[in-house]
Amino acid sequence: xxxxxSLERLRDGNRRAITALLAVxxxxxxxxxxxxxxxxxxxxxxxxxxLIAAGHVVETSDRGRPHKGGSGRPPLLVALxxxxxxxxxxxxxxRHVRVxxxxxxxxxxxxxxxxxxxxxxxxxxxxxxxxxxxxxLQAVGLPASDLAAAGMCVPAPLDRRSARVRTGILPGWREIxxxxxxxxxxxxxxxxDNDANLxxxxxxxxxxxxxxxxxxxxxxxxxxxxxxxxxxxxHRGASGIAGELGHVQVGEDGQVCRCGNRGCLETLVxxxxxLALLQPAYDEELSVERVLELEQSGDAxxxxxxxxxxxAVGRALADLCNSLNxxxxxxxxxxxxxxxxxxxxxxxxxxxxxxDTAAVLRIVxxxxxxxxxxxxxxxxxxxxxxx
Numbered sequence: 104x105x106x107x108x109s110l111e112r113l114r115d116g117n118r119r120a121i122t123a124l125l126a127v128x129x130x131x132x133x134x135x136x137x138x139x140x141x142x143x144x145x146x147x148x149x150x151x152x153x154l155i156a157a158g159h160v161v162e163t164s165d166r167g168r169p170h171k172g173g174s175g176r177p178p179l180l181v182a183l184x185x186x187x188x189x190x191x192x193x194x195x196x197x198r199h200v201r202v203x204x205x206x207x208x209x210x211x212x213x214x215x216x217x218x219x220x221x222x223x224x225x226x227x228x229x230x231x232x233x234x235x236x237x238x239x240l241q242a243v244g245l246p247a248s249d250l251a252a253a254g255m256c257v258p259a260p261l262d263r264r265s266a267r268v269r270t271g272i273l274p275g276w277r278e279i280x281x282x283x284x285x286x287x288x289x290x291x292x293x294x295x296d297n298d299a300n301l302x303x304x305x306x307x308x309x310x311x312x313x314x315x316x317x318x319x320x321x322x323x324x325x326x327x328x329x330x331x332x333x334x335x336x337x338h339r340g341a342s343g344i345a346g347e348l349g350h351v352q353v354g355e356d357g358q359v360c361r362c363g364n365r366g367c368l369e370t371l372v373x374x375x376x377x378l379a380l381l382q383p384a385y386d387e388e389l390s391v392e393r394v395l396e397l398e399q400s401g402d403a404x405x406x407x408x409x410x411x412x413x414x415a416v417g418r419a420l421a422d423l424c425n426s427l428n429x430x431x432x433x434x435x436x437x438x439x440x441x442x443x444x445x446x447x448x449x450x451x452x453x454x455x456x457x458x459d460t461a462a463v464l465r466i467v468x469x470x471x472x473x474x475x476x477x478x479x480x481x482x483x484x485x486x487x488x489x490x
Contacts, residue, residue, distance in 0.1 A: 114150075117142055120336055121150050122159065122183060123486035126209065128308055130163050130180035139316060141334030151181055159184055183208075183485075188249040190488070191236045192480030193285065194256045196298070197222055197325045200232050201474075204239035205481045207251065212243040214477065221258070225268075225276035226284075233288035247290075252488045254480035255295040257281050258326065263343030266295070272326075272361055294487045298322060299346055300337055301479030302469070303330025306433045308482055310470035317429040320469070321348065321420065323412075323444065324436035327369040329420075331427065349373070351419045368419050372412045374438055380408050391437045398443055406443045413447020420448060421455035428460055435469030 117140070124139045125131060131139065136147050154160040163180045189212065194201040201216040215235060221228045232255075240247055259272035266283065268276045282295035303312075303320035312318045318332040327349030331338040339345050349369030350362050357366025370376060378389050384404055387393070397405040420432065432452075438444055449466050456464070471478055 125183045126486040130182035132178040139335040188251045189245050190484040191253040192477045193232045194477040197258050201477045202235040203477045213239045223275040225279045229284050250291050252292045252484045254484035256298050256301045256476040256480045258298045260344040294483050298476050299328035299330035302435050302475040304482050305475040305479035311433045311467045312431050315430045318431045319429045320433045322436035323438040372415050409441050409443035410447040413444040414451045417448035417451025421452045424456050424460050432466045433469050435475050439469050
């Protein structure tokens with residue numbers, strides 16, 4: 104019996120992998136499902152058959168183009184069934200709450216963002232998020248009963264065993280389970296993950312990492328984190344904290360980090376730290392937006408600080424890439440558009456990564472900007488309710 108139960112859990116996980124791919128990619132051929140999931144052709148064929156029989160997916164009458172431009176008959180595509188109703192995506196950042204309401208295909212119908220001091224008061228942030236979801240449903244004419252689920256992004260690691268936030272990162276969220284609390288407010292299933300993971304999911308399905316199977320998404324914002332995709336699936340680790348690039352120790356005698364350790368990379372490279380380094384040289388109060396404007400105008404000091412920050416990130420990233428051998432590194436977050444940051448990351452990766460690792464690696468800016476996390480939250484909700 105335990106053996107049978109274990110096999111069924113594995114098969115259920117594989118079914119979720121297939122529906123997650125379809126949720127973020129849209130209709131796909133069986134061959135592309137094989138490539139995207141890393142599963143065997145036989146397994147994918149069997150799982151698709153089960154999902155069709157259960158009414159979760161259909162074969163479309165619109166055929167795709169032949170693989171790699173071949174001249175043969177185009178393959179049928181497999182697509183998720185899109186029932187009525189909608190889902191919500193909730194992005195809780197350190198200083199904002201952003202909410203999107205989407206249909207079951209992932210098309211965003213309405214989106215809004217409000218400035219909120221999230222770190223110090225988790226209850227108030229969740230109250231605000233629930234109110235914004237209800238406002239969004241009202242704006243698009245959907246009754247609350249038509250909301251099927253919500254995906255939720257939080258700016259901190261979530262322990263997979265307790266579903267709680269590491270409180271050193273968000274001091275006002277002590278003893279709070281974000282998904283459980285938002286579920287109580289909305290009355291629908293809520294699925295939560297951290298911001299870097301959902302940024303990775305969004306860029307994989309809708310942004311700069313489309314078509315890739317092995318991806319590292321690096322978010323450089325008020326903190327520093329990474330979302331890891333291996334074989335087309337998010338890799339969360341045993342306790343859910345895989346990808347904590349910002350808490351790689353780069354100096355034993357460095358500053359105390361909000362995680363409780365000393366000398367973490369995040370203490371050197373987060374957006375607040377870089378702004379603090381630059382501020383003494385400027386008469387005006389600097390913001391991330393203003394720093395990016397100065398960089399584009401050719402400001403040498405800004406370019407130097409951002410490039411140095413990028414080299415520090417790239418040094419830690421090179422070791423991660425040596426271990427994972429990804430196809431793409433996507434740089435997102437509020438500083439993700441910085442060319443100087445990219446140049447610094449690229450120079451360190453090329454210097455410290457194995458030559459074969461660096462040779463196949465693309466380092467690109469994210470395409471979704473500050474919307475990546477809310478798009479990822481919508482995709483998470485759809486993927487989790489599709490089976």
